Amino acid sequence: xxxxxxxxxERWGTERSWTLASYQAHGGYSALRKGLAxxxxxxxxAVKTSGLRGRGGAGFPTGMKWSFLPPPDGGPRxxxxxxxESEPGTCKDIPLMMADPHVLVEGVILTxxxxxxxxxxxxxxxxxxxxxxxxxxxxxxxxxxxxxxxxILGSGFDLEITVHAxxxxxxxxxxxxxxxxxxxxxxxxxxxxxxxxVAGLYGRPTVVNxxxxxxxxxxxxxxxxxxFSSMGTEKSTGFGIFSLSGHVTRxxxxxxxxxxxxxxxxxxxxxxxxxxxxxxxxxxxxxTPIFTAEHLDxxxxxxxxxxxxxMLGTRALQIFDETTSVVRAVSRWIDFYAHESCxxxxxxxxxxxxLRAVLHRLExxxxxxxxxxxxxxxxxxxxxxxxxxxGDGATSPVTSAIQYFREEFExxxxxxxxxxxxxxxxxxxxxxxxxxxxxxxxxx
Amino acid sequence: MAYTAETLETLxxxxxxxxxRYPDPNSALLPMLHLVQxxxxxxxxxxxxxxxxxxxxxxxxxxxxxTFYTQYKRRPNGEYTVGVCTxxxxxxxxxxxxxxxxxxxxxxxxxxxxxxxxITLERIECNAACDFAPVMMINWEFFDNQTPESAAETVAxxxxxxxxxxxxxxxxxxxxxxxxxxxxxxxxxxxxxxVSAGPASLRGxxxxxxxxxxxxxxxKESASGGESAPKPGEEHSSVDRPAExxxxxxxxxxx
Numbered sequence: 162x163x164x165x166x167x168x169x170x171e172r173w174g175t176e177r178s179w180t181l182a183s184y185q186a187h188g189g190y191s192a193l194r195k196g197l198a199x200x201x202x203x204x205x206x207a208v209k210t211s212g213l214r215g216r217g218g219a220g221f222p223t224g225m226k227w228s229f230l231p232p233p234d235g236g237p238r239x240x241x242x243x244x245x246e247s248e249p250g251t252c253k254d255i256p257l258m259m260a261d262p263h264v265l266v267e268g269v270i271l272t273x274x275x276x277x278x279x280x281x282x283x284x285x286x287x288x289x290x291x292x293x294x295x296x297x298x299x300x301x302x303x304x305x306x307x308x309x310x311x312x313i314l315g316s317g318f319d320l321e322i323t324v325h326a327x328x329x330x331x332x333x334x335x336x337x338x339x340x341x342x343x344x345x346x347x348x349x350x351x352x353x354x355x356x357x358x359v360a361g362l363y364g365r366p367t368v369v370n371x372x373x374x375x376x377x378x379x380x381x382x383x384x385x386x387x388x389f390s391s392m393g394t395e396k397s398t399g400f401g402i403f404s405l406s407g408h409v410t411r412x413x414x415x416x417x418x419x420x421x422x423x424x425x426x427x428x429x430x431x432x433x434x435x436x437x438x439x440x441x442x443x444x445x446x447x448x449t450p451i452f453t454a455e456h457l458d459x460x461x462x463x464x465x466x467x468x469x470x471x472m473l474g475t476r477a478l479q480i481f482d483e484t485t486s487v488v489r490a491v492s493r494w495i496d497f498y499a500h501e502s503c504x505x506x507x508x509x510x511x512x513x514x515x516l517r518a519v520l521h522r523l524e525x526x527x528x529x530x531x532x533x534x535x536x537x538x539x540x541x542x543x544x545x546x547x548x549x550x551x552g553d554g555a556t557s558p559v560t561s562a563i564q565y566f567r568e569e570f571e572x573x574x575x576x577x578x579x580x581x582x583x584x585x586x587x588x589x590x591x592x593x594x595x596x597x598x599x600x601x602x603x604x605x
Numbered sequence: 606m607a608y609t610a611e612t613l614e615t616l617x618x619x620x621x622x623x624x625x626r627y628p629d630p631n632s633a634l635l636p637m638l639h640l641v642q643x644x645x646x647x648x649x650x651x652x653x654x655x656x657x658x659x660x661x662x663x664x665x666x667x668x669x670x671x672t673f674y675t676q677y678k679r680r681p682n683g684e685y686t687v688g689v690c691t692x693x694x695x696x697x698x699x700x701x702x703x704x705x706x707x708x709x710x711x712x713x714x715x716x717x718x719x720x721x722x723x724i725t726l727e728r729i730e731c732n733a734a735c736d737f738a739p740v741m742m743i744n745w746e747f748f749d750n751q752t753p754e755s756a757a758e759t760v761a762x763x764x765x766x767x768x769x770x771x772x773x774x775x776x777x778x779x780x781x782x783x784x785x786x787x788x789x790x791x792x793x794x795x796x797x798x799x800v801s802a803g804p805a806s807l808r809g810x811x812x813x814x815x816x817x818x819x820x821x822x823x824x825k826e827s828a829s830g831g832e833s834a835p836k837p838g839e840e841h842s843s844v845d846r847p848a849e850x851x852x853x854x855x856x857x858x859x860x
Contacts, residue, residue: 165813166820173810178801237628249692249731256806259773280628287639287676288732290745290787291774291799298796323626326788328635328674331730345634345660347673363629392820400820403809406694406735413736413808429812447693479694479735493693497730503673588699589739590752595705 163421165429166392166400168380169373170416173260179295181302184263190308192379196271197316199382204275208378210386212398217243217334217371218445218474219550220397220463227276229358230366238366240273240281241343241357242375244296245327245334247286248446249497250477253402253414254372258285258292261376262299266322268375270308271382273320276368280321284339287326296324331501335549336369338503349505350549373402393419397462397473407442407480408434408587420465423478424457437482441565445474447494448554450561451487471561486582487566488573491558492520498555509552512543516559523573526580533563533570607651616644620659623790630660634670636789638677643786647678676745676788678725683718684780685763688729688742689756695731698738699752704728706753707760723764725781736805737772744784746771749803773803 172178172187184190196204209224230238242265246254258265269281285293300322303309311319325343332338333348340362342348361367377399381389390398397419403426406412410431417426423442433439439454444461450471452459459469466473481490499513516539522528540556547553563570572581585594608616619640624633634656641652648671657664671677689704690696711719711726718725734740737749741756748759749772762769768777775795779787787793813819 164816164818165809166818167810167813168820170806170810171820173802174807175801177797180797246733247731250694250735251731252733252735252737255733256802260802260806286733287674287788288729288742288745289747290779290784291747291771291795294775294787294792294796297790297792301792324790325626325632326636326639326790328638328788329676330674342635343632344629345631345670347670404736406738407698411805411808412738413805415809415812417809430808477735481697485697490693490697493691493696497692500730584697584701587697588702589750590699592699592702592753594702 163417163425165415165417167416168400169257169261169264169376169402170414172264173256178260179262179299181263181299181306184261188383189263189379190267190306192383193267193270193308194314196274196379196382197314197318201275201277204271204382207381207386208275211381211389212386212393212396213374213377213381213389214397214463215371216373216377216401216475218248218448218472220473223370223374226358226370227272227368229356230276230368231359233277236365237280237363238276238278239362239368240269240276240278241336241340241362241367241369242269242281242283242372243334243336243339243369244283244285244372245339246372247331247334248448248475248477249494250404250406250443250446250479251475252404252406252477253475255289255292256414257372257376257402259289259295262292262295263303264376264379265296265372266299266303266308268378269322270303270313270320271378272368272370272375274316274318278368279319280323282343282362283322283324284333284343285324285326286333287328293324293326300324330503331497332503332549332551335551338549339369340367347503349503350551352548394460394462394464396464401476403461403476403478405430405478405480408437408439408482408485409480410434419462419473420460422458422460423452423480426461426478427457427480433480434482437484440481440483440485441487441490441562442481443474443477443479443558444471446477447479447497448472448550448557449474450557451565453565471557482587484582484586486524486578487562487569488520488524489578489582489584491562492517492524492578494558495520495555498551502551502555506548506552508543509547509549509555512539512547512552513555515539516543516555520559523570524578526573526575526577528570528574530574532574533567536570537563608655612644613655616640616655617659619789619791620655624659626790631662634660634662634667635674638667638671638674639785640789642678642682643782643789645681646782647681681718681722682781683725684723685743685778686725686727686745686781687756687760687763688727688732688745689751690730690732690734690738690740690742691728692731694735695738695740700739703739703741703751703753703756707756710757711760719764721764724760736808737803743769743771743778744781745788746774746778747803748772749805771799774799
């Protein structure tokens with residue numbers, strides 16, 4: 162049986178955990194002293210050797226991403242932390258930054274040291290104002306303590322951090338859209354190549370890393386790459402925060418080695434909602450193809466999840482029981498993608514529009530003959546043809562739900578989802594339904 | 606420009622502070638739009654002109670950015686934005702019913718404001734608190750684990766001018782304008798208020814503590830300290846588990 166490994170979550174909930182005093186009382190900033198005594202290349206090597214892979218969804222090796230920066234040319238190079246956590250189901254970075262912002266600050270300093278950056282940015286989504294307060298305050302405290310600014314701890318290394326709040330746009334989680342947004346533009350993705358490592362923020366070499374990736378760096382520096390890679394699987398090393406939400410008894414954040422299974426996690430979360438059973442779930446947010454009860458024992462690492470037709474993503478485990486209409490769930494996710502599509506490319510902009518229209522009529526029980534084929538054809542015209550991963554992600558719930566629950570989509574040609582699956586049975590509180598739920602919900 | 610000389614002076618000083626945070630002044634545009642909302646309660650034509658002038662952009666360029674992001678309001682916003690998450694997970698856990706009942710009680714729909722100017726109601730997308738579903742945000746502070754009754758009670762207090770405390774956040778929800786100023790990057794002294802983490806965030810770490818689980822695991826190398834901890838998985842190793850173990854309530858696996 163796999164057991165939990167609290168590292169990033171360890172200080173959460175302790176007395177005033179967000180303050181410098183508390184962080185230092187728990188050993189905080191000792192990794193920074195150790196790291197600054199090392200050569201930048203040694204820090205980079207440690208992260209590379211650890212096998213840490215990006216925790217923001219794509220799973221690209223973090224150390225390799227750093228090493229893609231071209232050799233220094235005397236001009237600036239930047240670190241940008243992607244704190245735009247918005248993928249439906251994903252809820253790990255926000256509590257991390259609220260409870261323990263200094264671990265991110267320490268990770269930013271170490272990463273900047275490793276890559277030769279002197280001005281780092283944390284791009285936080287704007288819809289979490291208290292997290293912004295905590296980050297701003299942490300950076301102020303760190304600066305006052307001499308961890309930021311000129312000649313940090315006598316190392317000769319200079320670094321400033323700017324914490325920047327976005328303004329509400331899911332697409333800004335895409336790294337090049339994030340860079341455009343940080344430059345004060347509409348958050349629309351850029352054509353790649355060039356990749357940010359070569360031409361990123363202000364056209365300069367830039368590393369964009371997820372919050373959890375950067376926050377994992379201090380522990381790797383402190384405790385060693387071997388310690389990190391002793392956890393997890395061979396190709397998916399280390400630990401990660403698994404976010405359980407939905408119809409489980411105790412939803413929450415469970416930090417564990419990669420490779421743990423949903424069966425183990427549901428056990429830890431007290432089982433499914435009493436009297437109910439698992440129907441479907443997302444392994445890593447709504448952009449990852451759904452799984453069912455037959456996937457309970459799939460190890461949640463990058464390779465195993467991929468070999469079963471989905472993606473580990475952000476380990477956002479949204480769990481739904483048998484009361485849930487898969488058509489309603491997918492229809493609502495597509496509302497989201499249609500709303501958040503930036504409009505830059507035709508397959509995504511038009512494709513999500515039409516997916517939404519077809520799903521709405523299926524949800525209302527007014528589907529037409531051939532609608533399932535139409536959905537699959539639309540997905541086929543989006544997947545691999547969109548400008549960025551948003552379009553690809555939108556197809557995931559549709560094609561996977563049709564694969565596992567085709568009969569529910571067929572039923573959408575004659576019976577509304579709310580008749581087949583009365584919404585009040587899925588809700589976590591008791592209420593007496595009034596009227597037709599589908600006529601009020603979900604239309605943006 | 607319709608700003609008074611005094612307002613303009615304050616705005617310019619704040620804008621200069623924002624611009625100083627970035628290597629390129631244009632990066633200041635998003636926080637400056639939040640700043641404009643903190644003065645006008647929405648992205649006003651005056652505010653657009655101010656941003657354009659300060660950053661040497663056209664008003665069309667500023668408007669193009671302002672209309673891209675959902676937090677920027679094109680019409681005067683209510684004192685409190687009440688956002689109910691109706692993305693899939695929250696919707697199914699009850700968010701749809703919370704939204705429906707609030708909408709009915711307030712007599713307004715999505716992105717509409719009550720006549721007293723107090724409440725702007727919104728359907729919002731996933732706000733990264735799924736383990737606290739169903740979630741409501743008021744001026745972007747967390748109200749976790751909502752029911753139609755709890756949401757209605759909170760909103761009634763707001764309309765009556767009573768203070769309201771988020772589940773995870775400061776002691777009292779700030780107004781839309783006050784919140785916008787924080788989002789422009791100006792601290793309001795409230796960072797130290799509120800909890801470290803909510804109960805759901807702590808479930809894993811508390812379970813680990815109760816069971817004695819740590820990450821000091823099968824250390825091949827002790828980088829620092831080197832305390833040799835029990836190896837995770839030593840007990841209850843997977844070989845002891847039947848392949849088709851039915852879902853237990855977790856307690857069955859306890860040490």
